[in-house]
Amino acid sequence: MSHVAISHKKLIGKLLLAVAAAFAFGFALVPLYDVLCTVTGFNGKTEGGPINGFSRGGLGNESGSGSVAAAPSRIDRSRTVTVEFTGTVMPGLPWDMRPLTFSKELHPGELHQVIYLVRNTSDRPIVGQAVPSVTPGQAAQHFDKIECFCFTQQALAPGESREMPLLFIVKPEISSDIKHITLSYAFFNAVKDKTALNIRE
Amino acid sequence: MSQTTTAPHDTHHDTHYPGGITRWLTTTNHKEIGSMYLIFALIMFFVGGAMILAVRAELFQPGLQLMQPEFFNQLIGIHALIMIFAALMPAATGFANWQIPLMIGAPDMALPRINNLGFWLLPPAAILLTLPFLLAVFGIGDGALNTGWTMYAPLSVQGGIGVDFAIFSIHILGISSILGSINVIVTIFNLRAPGMTMMKLPIFAWGWLITAFLLIATIPVLAGAVTMLLTDRHFGTHFFNAAGGGDPILFQHLFWFFGHPEVYILLLPLWGLMPHVLATFSRKPIYGYKAQVYSFIAIGLLSVVVWAHHFFTAGLPVGALLYFMYSTMAISLPLAVLFFCWIATMWKGAMTFETPMLFAQGFIIMFGVAGLTGLVLADVAADAQYHHSYFVIAHFHFALFAGGIMGVMTGVYYWLPKWTGHMYDEKLGKLHFWLTVISFNLTFMPQFFVGLAGMPRRIPDYALQFTEFNAISTVGSFILGFSQLIFAWVIYKCIKGGEKAEGRVWEGADGLEWELSSPPPLHSWNTPPVVK
Numbered sequence: 001m002s003h004v005a006i007s008h009k010k011l012i013g014k015l016l017l018a019v020a021a022a023f024a025f026g027f028a029l030v031p032l033y034d035v036l037c038t039v040t041g042f043n044g045k046t047e048g049g050p051i052n053g054f055s056r057g058g059l060g061n062e063s064g065s066g067s068v069a070a071a072p073s074r075i076d077r078s079r080t081v082t083v084e085f086t087g088t089v090m091p092g093l094p095w096d097m098r099p100l101t102f103s104k105e106l107h108p109g110e111l112h113q114v115i116y117l118v119r120n121t122s123d124r125p126i127v128g129q130a131v132p133s134v135t136p137g138q139a140a141q142h143f144d145k146i147e148c149f150c151f152t153q154q155a156l157a158p159g160e161s162r163e164m165p166l167l168f169i170v171k172p173e174i175s176s177d178i179k180h181i182t183l184s185y186a187f188f189n190a191v192k193d194k195t196a197l198n199i200r201e
Numbered sequence: 202m203s204q205t206t207t208a209p210h211d212t213h214h215d216t217h218y219p220g221g222i223t224r225w226l227t228t229t230n231h232k233e234i235g236s237m238y239l240i241f242a243l244i245m246f247f248v249g250g251a252m253i254l255a256v257r258a259e260l261f262q263p264g265l266q267l268m269q270p271e272f273f274n275q276l277i278g279i280h281a282l283i284m285i286f287a288a289l290m291p292a293a294t295g296f297a298n299w300q301i302p303l304m305i306g307a308p309d310m311a312l313p314r315i316n317n318l319g320f321w322l323l324p325p326a327a328i329l330l331t332l333p334f335l336l337a338v339f340g341i342g343d344g345a346l347n348t349g350w351t352m353y354a355p356l357s358v359q360g361g362i363g364v365d366f367a368i369f370s371i372h373i374l375g376i377s378s379i380l381g382s383i384n385v386i387v388t389i390f391n392l393r394a395p396g397m398t399m400m401k402l403p404i405f406a407w408g409w410l411i412t413a414f415l416l417i418a419t420i421p422v423l424a425g426a427v428t429m430l431l432t433d434r435h436f437g438t439h440f441f442n443a444a445g446g447g448d449p450i451l452f453q454h455l456f457w458f459f460g461h462p463e464v465y466i467l468l469l470p471l472w473g474l475m476p477h478v479l480a481t482f483s484r485k486p487i488y489g490y491k492a493q494v495y496s497f498i499a500i501g502l503l504s505v506v507v508w509a510h511h512f513f514t515a516g517l518p519v520g521a522l523l524y525f526m527y528s529t530m531a532i533s534l535p536l537a538v539l540f541f542c543w544i545a546t547m548w549k550g551a552m553t554f555e556t557p558m559l560f561a562q563g564f565i566i567m568f569g570v571a572g573l574t575g576l577v578l579a580d581v582a583a584d585a586q587y588h589h590s591y592f593v594i595a596h597f598h599f600a601l602f603a604g605g606i607m608g609v610m611t612g613v614y615y616w617l618p619k620w621t622g623h624m625y626d627e628k629l630g631k632l633h634f635w636l637t638v639i640s641f642n643l644t645f646m647p648q649f650f651v652g653l654a655g656m657p658r659r660i661p662d663y664a665l666q667f668t669e670f671n672a673i674s675t676v677g678s679f680i681l682g683f684s685q686l687i688f689a690w691v692i693y694k695c696i697k698g699g700e701k702a703e704g705r706v707w708e709g710a711d712g713l714e715w716e717l718s719s720p721p722p723l724h725s726w727n728t729p730p731v732v733k
Binding site for chain 1: 311312379382383386387390391417418419420421422423424425426429440443444448451454455458516517518519
C-alpha cells in the first residue's frame with residue numbers, strides 16, 4: 001500500500017496548489033476588475049489621466065497636469081446632450097454640497113464649466129475627497145474632465161464655503177443613442193492612511 | 202457488475218476503540234464520520250428551520266408584531282448560511298463519506314484523519330455563526346450578521362460584530378469543505394476497485410467529483426472576498442470603500458463568483474443520486490450514463506462563468522448583460538439532458554412508489570419549476586421586475602428545498618436501511634412525503650405571485666394587498682416545518698429497530714454497496730472487489 005500512499009501525496013499536493021491558485025485568483029480579480037472598468041466604462045468609472053490616477057489608489061496624488069484629455073477634435077452641432085449634475089455627501093463628512101447649475105444642454109465637443117458650492121458645516125477643519133461617477137456607464141469613456149475638484153483632496157476650514165469648479169467636455173465620439181448623462185459626486189471624508197493594499201497596482 | 206464477496210469481519214479489534222465521546226472525537230472511520238455529518242446536518246436543519254418559522258410568523262400579517270427589523274434581518278441571513286453551509290453541504294458530505302467508499306469498493310476514504318478534522322471544524326463554525334445572538338442577549342454587540350447571507354459591501358463594512366463572527370465562521374466552513382473535497386477527489390482517483398474505470402464510476406460519485414472540483418475552485422475566492430471585507434473593516438484597506446478608491450460592486454462579483462457555482466455544488470451530488478433511485482424503482486438500468494456525466498462536466502464548467510446574472514440591475518454594460526444572459530440560459534441545455542435521462546430511465550419501467558421514489562418524483566417535478574422560473578430570471582429585460590423580489594425567494598427555494606433538501610431526503614430514505622440494517626416505517630415515510638410536498642407548495646407558490654406583484658424580499662413589513670398570500674405562505678411553512686419532525690422520528694425509529702433489511706435492500710438496486718450486508722461491517726471492502 002505504500003505505493004498508493006505516494007500517489008496520494010502527489011495528488012494532494014496538486015489539489016492544494018489549486019486551492020492556493022484559486023485564493024490568489026480572488027485577489028487578482030481586484031486589479032483585473034479595475035482594468036476592466038476603465039476599459040469598458042462599467043460602473044461609470046471615467047477614463048482619463050487624473051481619475052485613473054485616483055482610482056488606482058493615489059489619493060491626492062495628481063498624476064501630473066499633463067494628463068489633461070486631448071482637445072476635442074470637433075464640435076458636433078447636429079445634436080445635443082443634456083448633462084445633469086448631482087452630489088451627495090457621504091456619512092461621516094459634515095459638509096453641504098450642491099451644484100450651482102443643475103443641468104446643462106450642450107453640443108458634444110463643447111467645453112463647459114460648472115461650479116459646485118461646498119461648505120464645511122462643522123467647527124473643525126476637514127479634508128474631503130470627491131469621487132465621480134457617470135451614468136450611463138457607456139458615457140463614462142466619453143466624458144472628459146479637464147479640471148475637477150475631484151482630482152485632489154479638498155481641505156475646508158471650519159464654516160468655510162468654497163466654489164469648486166469643474167471643466168469638462170463630452171466627446172463627440174459619444175454614441176448618438178445617449179441623450180442624457182448624469183454626473184454624480186460622492187464626497188467622502190478623505191482617507192488618511194494609504195496602506196499598501198490601497199494602492200492597487 | 203460482478204465482484205468477490207466480502208468476508209464478514211469479526212469485530213474483535215473494535216475493542217481497541219475508546220468509548221464515549223472520545224470515540225466520536227477521534228474516529229477516522231468513514232461510516233462513523235458520515236453518520237456524524239448527517240446527524241449534524243439534521244440538527245442544523247431544525248435550527249435554521251426554527252429561525253425561518255419565526256420570520257414567517259412575523260410575516261403572517263403586515264406591520265411589526267413579533268420582532269424588530271434588526272432582529273428580522275439577522276434571522277434571514279443566518280437562516281440562509283445555516284441551511285447552505287451547515288445543513289445541505291454537510292448532508293451531501295455525509296452521503297459522500299458513507300457511500301463513495303461502499304460504491305467504489307474502497308476500504309475507507311483516502312485521508313481518514315483529514316476526514317475527522319473536516320467534520321470537527323463544523324460545530325465550532327456553527328457556534329461562531331449563532332453565538333452573536335446569545336451575546337446580544339447579554340448586551341454584548343448588536344446581534345448576528347444582519348446583512349443577509351450575501352454580505353454585500355458597503356453594508357457589511359459598516360455592520361456590527363456579527364459580521365466578524367460570520368467572516369470567521371465562513372473561513373472555517375470553507376476549510377472544512379476544501380478538506381472534504383480533497384478527500385473525495387483523492388478517494389475517487391486512487392481507491393477505485395480494480396477494473397472500475399472512470400466511465401464505470403457510479404454516477405453519484407461523478408456528481409460528487411464535479412462538486413469537489415467546484416468547491417476547490419470557488420471556496421478560496423469566497424475566503425478571499427471575506428478576508429478583504431475583514432481588512433476593510435479593521436485594517437484600513439479600501440477594497441470595497443469608494444472613499445479609498447475601492448468599489449462596492451467588486452464585492453458582488455467576488456461573492457457571486459463563488460455563489461453561483463455554490464448552487465451546483467449543492468445540487469450535483471443529488472443529481473448524481475437521482476439516476477440510482479430512479480433506476481432502482483423502475484427496475485431498469487440508468488439511461489444515458491455518459492450523457493449525464495458529460496452534462497455534469499458541462500454544468501460545472503458553465504457554472505463559473507455566469508455569476509453576474511445575480512446582479513443584472515447593478516449597472517452592467519449592455520455587452521456584459523447579453524453575455525451573462527445567454528451563458529446562463531445555456532446551462533438549461535445540459536440540464537434538459539439530465540431531465541430527459543431521468544424521465545427516460547423511468548420510461549416503461551416496472552415502477553413502484555416507495556418513499557425514496559416518491560421523493561425523487563417530487564424532486565424532478567419541482568426542480569423543473571425551479572429551472573423554468575430560473576430561465577425567466579435569466580432574461581435581462583424581465584429581471585428588472587423580478588430582481589430582489591419574493592419571486593427570487595420562491596425560485597431558489599424550489600431549487601434548494603425541492604431540489605436540495607428533498608434530494609437529501611431521497612437519499613436518506615434510499616440508503617437508511619443500508620446504513621442501519623433496518624427498514625424505515627414506510628407509512629410514516631409516505632405521510633412525511635405528502636405533507637412535505639403539499640405544504641412546500643403551499644408555502645412557496647404564493648411567493649411567486651407576491652413577488653411578481655412587487656413585494657421585495659428581506660422586508661419585515663409589507664403593503665396590505667400582499668396579506669392573503671403571505672398568510673397562506675406562513676400557514677404552509679408551519680405545516681412544512683412541523684412535518685419534518687416526522688422525518689426525525691422515522692430516522693430515530695429506524696436506527697432503534699424495525700424490520701431487518703437485507704443486503705440488497707431494494708430488489709432493483711444495482712451497485713457494489715448492495716453486495717455488502719445491511720448494515721455493512723465497520724470495515725468493508727478490505728479486499729477490493731473486482732469490477733468486470
